[in-house]
Amino acid sequence: MAIRHITRSFFALLTVLVSFSLPTQAQETLRVGLAAPMSGPFLEFGKQMENGINLAAETVKERGGPDIELVIADDKCTRDGAKAAANQLVGARVDVVIGHVCWGASVEGARIYADADIPQISPATRHPSFTDEAFGKPGLRFRLTGRDDHFGRIAADYLKTLSISGRVAVLHDNSAFGKDTATRLKDALETAGTRPARFEAFQSGLSEYGSLAIQLEADAIDVVFLGSYHADAALIVKALKERGVAISVVGGDAILVDDFLLQAGDTAEGIQAIAAPDPRQLLTDPDLLATFKEKDIEAFALTIPSFVAVELIVSALSANPADLAKGLLETEHGTILGPIRFEQNGDSNLPSFVPYVWRDGAFQHKVGP
Template sequence: MRRFWSFTAVAAAFGVFAGLAGCGDGADGETTTIGVVGPLTLQYASFGEQMKQGAELAIADINKAGGVLGKKLAADYGDDACDPKQAVAVAGQMVGNRVPLVVGHFCSGSSIPAAQIYGDADLVMISPASTNPSLTDDRAGPNIYRVCGRDDQQGAVAGHYIADHFAGKNIAIVHDKTAYGKGLADQTKKAMNEAGLQEKLYEAITANEKDYSALVSKLKRNNIDLVFLGGYHTEAGLITRQMRDQGLDTVLMGGDALVSQEYWSITGDAGEGTLMTFSPDPRNNPEAKDVVARFEAKGVEPEATSSTPTRRSKPGRRRPRRPARRHPSR
C-alpha cells in the first residue's frame, strides 16, 4: 500500500531507460505506448483507478513538455484484478503489444509472477506499490524495479511497535495468504519475536470472504488484545466491524494497504483506534500541493497509496512511519 517522490514513475522510467523510447517497440512513429497495469475491477479496483488517474496526469504533463525523445506518450491499460493468473495473462498481452515499459503491477501477488514474463522478454517493469521483498531480491530480470519500500521495513516498524506498546499482552498475527499479506505478517512476527514478544495466535484467512466470525470467535476465546492483519482494507474492515459486533475492543493493526477511504466506509465508527504503518501522506507535502489541487479539481481525492506515487515517483527506498491511530477526520 504509499508515497511521494520527485518524479512520476513514467518520467523516471523513461529518464533512466530513455534509449528504449527510440527502439520502435510500442511506437507508431509519433507515439510511444507504455503499459499501466493494476486492479481495475473487483474489490481492489479503487487502487487501480487511482493508479490510472495518476498515470493520465503524468502522461499529460510529459506530453505538454514535449514528450520523450520527441514522441508523445500513450497508455495501454491492463486489469489484473490483483489475481496472479490474470496478471500473467495481462503481462503476456503487454509483451505481445511490444510496450517498452510497464508501470505496475500493484499487488505483490500479481507483480511477482508477472515479473517472470517481463524478465524473460527483457521488458522494463516498475511497480509503484508492490512491497514484498522477493520482487527485487529474487529479481526476474535486470529491468524489474519498484518505487516503494519493502515489507521488511514496515514489518520491522510494526513488530517493534507492538513489542514496545503491547508487552505482556495477547497478540494474534493473521494473514490473507497473499504474497503481500503473508509477507508483511511474517516480517512483523519476526521483528516482534526478536524484540521478545511472542504471539498467542498465528492464523490465516481467505481473502474475498464476507464472514470472519470464526476468526473473531477465536480471538475472543483467547482474549486477544491486538490482532495484526497482513492483508488489504476490505478484509480488515470486515474483521474490525465483526469484532465490534461481538463486543471485542481488540485493536486491529495493519500495513499500508489499509490506507484507503474504503476501509472507513466498511467500518464506520468501529474503525476508530485502528493502527497502521504508512509512508508520509503526500497530501501533506508542500511539494505535492499543485498535483493534489489538480486531482481535486478533477473530482479525484488522491489517496496516499496510489495516485500520487504513480504521478510522482522515482526508484528508491522509503521508510514507513511509525504506526498511527487513524480516522478519516484526522
C-alpha cells in the same frame, strides 16, 4: 533494451520543479504500458493508475517533455490474465511498463518483461520476491511501495516505544492474514530481545470480548497488538475502554476502514495502527491535491504512485537516454513524494510502514508521541 531516443528535456510537475536540459531536437513518442485490472472486482485500482498516468503525461507535455502514448492491458489481477497482458504489451513494443497491482500478476508479468528487456515499475507490489528474484535479468524491476517483510521489524520497534513495562501482548484471529501479521511481529520482538507476554489466537466472531479484556488487565499488559480484521478489533477495543483498562491498542492495515469507526464508536479515539503510508500525506506540497481535483481526479491509493512512476521515467531518460533502467538506478529523482532513489534490487527509499492514530473520526499519520 533499445529504448527510443528521448533527448534531455525540462520537466516540472505543477508547483514542484524538476529541471533537466532542454531538448535540442525533435522528441519521439515514449510508449508506456499500463498493466492493471481494468475489469472485474479490482477495476477501481486500474482506473486509479490510468488517471495518475494520464495526468502526469499531460503535465510532462505541457512542460516541454516527450509525448507519452499509453498502452493499456487488462491483467484482471490474476496470473493468467497477467501473462496475456504482458504478452500484449511486449507485442506493442512498449518502452516501460507501469504495473501490476496484485503480487501474483506482477511476478508472472515480470518473467515476460525480463525476457523482452522491458523495465517494470509497480506502484503496489509488496511481496519481497518481486525485487528479490532476478527472473533471469536483474535491474529491471522497481517498486514504489514498501515490502511486507519489513512489517515485523517496524512494528516491533514502534510497540517497544509504547510499552513502559515491556509487557506486550500479540493476539490474532487465526485467519491467514491475522496469524501471519502477528507471527512476523512476534518473531521481530523476540529477535530484538522482547518476548511477548502473550502470543495467542482469540475466537473470532464473538458478540463481545469482556473476558479477553479481563485477562489482559490481569496480566498487566500495557500494549496489545491485534492481528485481526476490523469487526473483532472494534469489539475488543470497546471491551477494554468500557472496563477502563489503560492499554495501548495497535492494529494492522485491516482496521484502517470506516466500518471500524462505525462499530467502535467513540472508543476508537486514540487507537493506533501500523500500515502502509497514505501517499497523500507524503506529498511535498499538500496543495497538489487541489490540482488533482481541478482535473476531476481523486488522489486515491494508486493515483499518486502512478503519477510518480511517470516522473521517474522522464527523469531516468534524462539521466540516461539510452537505458531507462540504468537511469532509474543511477540517479536520485525529484518527485511530488520527495527525492526517490532505488537500491540495486529495485526497492525504493519510500517508507514501508508508518504509525497511524485514530483522531477525530479518521486515521492520520502519527507524528510525535
